[in-house]
Amino acid sequence: MGRQVADEGFVRAYARHAVADALYCCAATPQDAERFAVIAEGAGGPRRPVRWAPMDSAPAIAEAGCLFLAGPNLRPAAFLRRGYNQRGYSLCGLTHTIASAGAMDAIGDLLLAPVQPWDALICTSRAGRDAVERQLQEVAAYLGQRLGAPPPALPELRTIPLGVDTGAYTRREEDRAAWRARFGIGPEDIAALYVGRLSAHAKANPDPLYMALERAAQRTSRKLHLIQAGWFHNAGLERAFRTTAAQFAPSVAVHVVSPLEEEAHRQIWSAADFFVSPSDNIQETFGLTPVEAIAAGLPVLVSDWDGYRDTVRDGIDGFRIPTLTPAAGGGGDLAVRHALGIDRYDLYVGKASLFTGFDVDACAEACVKLAEDAGLRQRMGDSGRARAREFYDWQVIVKAYQALWAELAERRSNAAELVPLTGDVADPWRIDPFQQFAAYPSRALRADCRVRLTSEGLWDLEAAYASPHIKYAAQSLPTVEEARSLCRRLTEVPEWRADDLVRHLPPDRQPIAFRGLVWLAKYGIVTILD
Template sequence: MNMETAKQANAAIYFASEAYSTGGSRLMGRHAAGEGFLRAWVRHGGSDPLWCYAASRQEAEAFAALCSEWGRGDTPVRWLPFGALGGLSDPGTLFYPGPQVADMAWQRRRLGASAYSVVGVTHTISSHGAMDAVADMLLGPVEPWDALVCTSRAVVDSVRRLFAAEADYLKERLQAARIPQPTLALIPLGVDCAALTPDEEARRAWREKFGIGTEDIAFLFFGRLSYHAKANPLPMYLALEHAAQATGRRIHLIQAGWFANTTLEAEFRDSARSLCPAVNTIFLDGREPALRREIWHAADAFISLADNVQETFGLTPIEAMAAGLPSVVSDWDGYKDTVRDGIDGFRIPTIVPPAGLGADLAARHEDGLDNYDRYIGNASLFVAVDIEATKEACARLAADADLRRRMGAAARERALAVFDWPVVIRQYQELWGELAQRRAAAPASKPTLIARPRRADPFWLFANYPSSTIGADSTINATGLDLAERREMRMLNYAGALLPDDATCARALDWLRGKESATAAELLAQFEPAERPGLLRGLTWLAKLGVLRIG
């Protein structure tokens, strides 16, 4: 891997392979979004070098391999290991693939608040972990040059609600007069429109494979097949059965996704047979790469009636738009920002109970009575998608080829203008530039001794535990014991690189040899300033081994 340095780059990517891969068996929306973002950043960001903030060289090499696969093999990759925070001032921004901006800002406080910017992104915000991460932004050292990217207006509203409720509590509890609000940036997820260009040859091949005739109508659902965690299929099944009966057309429903277990699969298959017997239902494994790329071409229309709070943006509708498909989607969360009702397809009305009638659902989850899956599933049972409106929309699309063509063309045009990855990446770069300007205008900041009180130096936090603390005036005596004898013992050497190396120990012991005693300050004076803190700490380790005695 080429680890060359460059003068500028827009961002270092916080890289953990799992967050940017769609190759796992439990494929989630955040994986598809992460992989799509990273691929687009590598291809369209123009950064040189490509910065990678990762835990290990192995992870950095995986990052470099992806960059090469995506056409940037000649561009140097600069790896910054976890903890090498000083290096992040070169790219200027750390992009984190989640909402944990406050955690990253606490780490930055070791250097100073203006060292670089932190930018996170929302996926789901319905889990306890995500909600905590959002609320923690009001308590953590998050600055105006940091940001949380929200992928939809619905998510912006939810985040602001969390901020407001948390701020109210802080005012009540601490009489806080000023509670800074982090920067929220509205930037959608993106899609590779070129990869989804309508392809007649692929369309013919896929339709022939599944016995879909030229006059038949195929609707496509793409996503996790889960009635409690994604979308209950009942309104979709009823609407397509109605479309088949009303139009006399042969209707096919392709459901490309994956089931978490065989019980879910059986319930989907049984309910399809019961609720839409006139519809040919086709279940496919949406985790297969070739299918994920091409199944769009087999369809005449896309349908996704998401009804779950874990959804925030919804990537599949914009993939369908890029493929030139009209859509029938629920008027829910990020879908409101993507499909224009009556232009690119139809948005089906949804309705929920008023605020206050879900407090018991949240309490049951908080109390451990319901796990996360049960919590979001319980909430989804009280989200109603208008079945009659769904029936009407599906029947209209099934009956009218001109309507399908007009809406599909409008959808493709909108995807290219708004959601194509180069357009989205440009918005990220503009955000990073704005944050850099704010950071440059801020007063210089300095490192803080106790950067994060809840993650404090153990020798500060537990300072009253020992009898004493080694200092400049402490007396040091060599006992004459051979260091090598003790250093080889696993129970004394497991800290590895945190311990002083052999050369440093040898220099210290050689200097002490023959002296009745010396102070720590006298010993440290024999070493360069940069070496002294590590050696001072290491002296207590040598005392633990019995090689030194400290008085």
């Protein structure tokens, strides 16, 4: 999917182009950081150390200065930082789809979380940024009414597009010849190319494009072909594509490449004369494939929709086909069904996409122009390739990211802090389970509780740590060495206060060992008395 491609591309690009003495990987395990290091080493950039910052360690993250998250959910990270130092580092999120319930909730939470002026959310397109702003304004207005106070300040939003490695998109004559021979595309025939997910409800309904190509086929002497290269989620979707292609574009030769493997993805651009993408879906905010197409030097024909409006200059790099939707107020029923979980995400976006109009006649006219004018195709392709290198190459995008992060670092030193630290610092949406569920047990472990070793304790200790029922949570327990040291102390002095018993351990391990006394009691190793 586009998000995964973009995220992986960013990791490789950052490792290759970032101006930094070291690379930091914020991850759950050191093994994750090791995998990141392998990717970084293979990216072709300068050799530099990769340092692991545990996801739950604010001091480790602070060494990097900024935590970049490939999504809009900043709330958990903001509360983690709040327990350390709110000026310790910046947070920077990124939008992909903003139509899912999870993404919408994360965006709304930006007004409730301790997000600071030195944090930011990167929006990949102007249209996507506008959509985020509209939701934030609605949530802010509601909070103002609900709490009887001025609405919270909106977080920093910055528009930076996704990028591609423009040098990787080189069309070759041998690839062109091979693919066109495979499909039976003659030297005078014209081939349009679509690359991406093949889904009418979750990506782009192909029917209007089929209609436009059929009308174009009736107006030109050139034989028209459409190559659809991508991925079908299931066989039913593929049957539907093939059925409507035969129904709406009987004069057009339609070829399908699915699944689109990596080598085919590199080569398929060479087969085409121009690129098409009639996106009509709110699940997308940017759209990476038109950038890939212009990087390959193809003229593009796209819907005037979301990030495509930023990418493609109408009449210069290709053509943008006008779109139409109902005005605000026309989709309240769709929103309610999505909010209540009646319609899952893909059904919600699919229904909304049915009401995105696409100018079939304008698309047909653009197809004819591109089919009949080789000079136009060349000029638009050259223009697009130059634009891709100037604005969308990863080297340019990484520089824009680092410039933003430097700006945020400057703000940390002088901007006023929002939600100053007072009292409890825990995330109120995810509080300590032993706080939230304090009414469940008979009693709770206190510092002054007395701890004794049971008669079977030392034998039971080894058996307890060998149990397969604890392996999933071993890192949350005292280590076996720590537990043995606790038991040794209890053999030397038969009864201890709970807090004194663990005091010989390093300070950062004492809370784990103190909590672990309950686990030791669970397995009959110790007895805890009031």
